[in-house]
Amino acid sequence: MKSFDGKKAEALLASLGEEITVKRAYPLSQCSTFRIGGEAALAVWPRTEGALCRLLSLCRENGWYHTVIGNGSNVLFDDAGFDGAVLFTSALADITFDGTAVTASCGVPVTRLAAVAAEKGLAGLSFAYGIPGTVGGAVYMNAGAYGGEIGNAVESVFYYDGRTGETGSYTAGECRFGYRGSAFQEEDKTVLAATLRLKEGDPAAIREEMEDCMRSRKEKQPLEYPSAGSVFRRCPGYYTGKLIEDAGLKGTAVGGAQVSLKHAGFIVNRGNATAADVRELISTVRETVKSRYGLTLECEVRYIPATPAKKEL
Ligand SMILES: Cc1cc2nc3c(=O)[nH]c(=O)nc-3n(C[C@H](O)[C@H](O)[C@H](O)COP(=O)(O)OP(=O)(O)OC[C@H]3O[C@@H](n4cnc5c(N)ncnc54)[C@H](O)[C@@H]3O)c2cc1C
Structure with a gap:
């Protein structure tokens, strides 16, 4: 296979201007909780969902090998790095509430989302407090703990379809959540944002439940x-x-x-x-x-x- 031309790709990405940060030969060990991995030919951080979509379209049109990474807390990067473009979602951090529904961009850490929801007296995410992933990674993996799973709270997921180059949305049923599994593991779709349906609750009680989960993690996990x-x-x-x-x-x-x-x-x-x-x-x-x-x-x-x-x- 022809090796990825990072320099040429970087020039093409220039059209996205201020909407992205681009680094060449970026050490992936800095972007995974394993602290393992060689260099990515290109590492890119889009600042808006629109920029992520345009990046994905560029990858699609140019046939670039690429992957989307949240917090890198469930991945093992190769020692040889990544001969393509790694798109990081960490700058996509919008959270909006509408009654008991919350919509979060793919890069929002689920621990932060649980904490912000708790402050508003919204329950249903205590189990996720302490999971070091993002909304996108959690939906992709159907992350879960202490009897809860993100899929149980999801109402809909807004995605970019790498096959068609269009955006679309899935209902919870269409996401086909299962044990640590979702449709996103089988389809070329990037999670852009998810809407979760939470329940009204007492902020202090939610906080206590969250702290219990965190305590248990600290006690049992290395x-x-x-x-x-x-x-x-x-x-x-x-x-x-x-x-x-x-x-x-x-x-x-x-x-x-x-x-x-x-x-x-x-x-x-x-x-x-x-x-x-x-x-x-x-x-x-x-x-x-x-x-x-x-x-x-x-x-x-x-x-x-x-x-x-x-x-x-
Ligand atoms: C200390 C520790 C404790 C953990 N505890 C738990 C736990 O209790 N329960 C649990 O389920 N997991 C746990 N995990 C694993 C991990 O945190 C979860 O799987 C988390 O959901 C991964 O999210 P991430 O953003 O880090 O995903 P990443 O590791 O960045 O990516 C994981 C996969 O998701 C894909 N992906 C990421 N973002 C997107 C997106 N926007 N669209 C499409 N695909 C995407 C990536 O390509 C990759 O294949 C733990 C990990 C650590 C290090």
């Missing part, structure tokens, strides 16, 4: 190390972390990557882990769990390959 949260999906009928622990894998390390001593469902970066370390450790965990229990662990973390060649974790 937040002192970079990670991407739980690496594997839930194995029906089992606690995946417990399975990994019972298989004797707690503390197992490859290079700088280690199965967390605090929560075996997490792989942590002990300082200088590479994506290759993490991938090898994932293989070790899977093979051991398979041979011991006959169970196949599936990855929740999304691997972002350096080139379009399809490589799954």
Whole structure:
């Protein structure tokens, strides 16, 4: 495949002027909670939803390899970086309320959204308080915790369709939310914004529920190390972390990557882990769990390959 020409792409992006920030050879390790990844040929931060759409159209028209990233809290970037354009949504941070409905741009951190909603006496997002993702990433993943899932609150999602180059919207049903899954994982659609339907509640009680969730995270999760949260999906009928622990894998390390001593469902970066370390450790965990229990662990973390060649974790 022809290598991506970052210089030429940057020149084409100049038409977007002040609406975007562009950086070449940008270290992806700075943009993932794993703190892992080589350089992106091009990293772009659109400031408006319109600019994100125009960027996506440019990628589409020019056949550029590209990906959209929120907070990078559920991704493993490759050590070779990304030979294309990485579009970051962190500058898209609008939140508007209309009664018990709230519409948030894709780059809004869900923890912030939960906090702002709570201040207004709107309940339904306490479970998300502490999830280090954005609205776009949470909708894509159907992020959930403590019995809640973002999909349960979604009323509609406004998207850009990479197949047609048009924008459109999905009802909650059309989003096909399932356990850590949504239609967005199967279709070439970028989440631009989501409208969530919340419930009226007592701000102090909501705050307390949120703090309970945060306390539990701090107690159980190895937040002192970079990670991407739980690496594997839930194995029906089992606690995946417990399975990994019972298989004797707690503390197992490859290079700088280690199965967390605090929560075996997490792989942590002990300082200088590479994506290759993490991938090898994932293989070790899977093979051991398979041979011991006959169970196949599936990855929740999304691997972002350096080139379009399809490589799954
Ligand atoms: C310490 C820690 C704790 C965590 N706890 C939880 C938890 O309790 N529950 C849980 O579900 N997850 C948890 N996670 C994982 C992660 O935070 C969630 O999956 C989160 O929803 C990812 O959001 P993000 O913005 O970081 O997405 P990213 O990591 O940036 O992206 C994830 C995927 O979504 C895609 N994506 C991002 N934005 C968009 C968009 N606008 N449109 C289309 N696709 C998009 C990306 O291309 C990628 O494939 C945890 C992670 C960490 C590090």
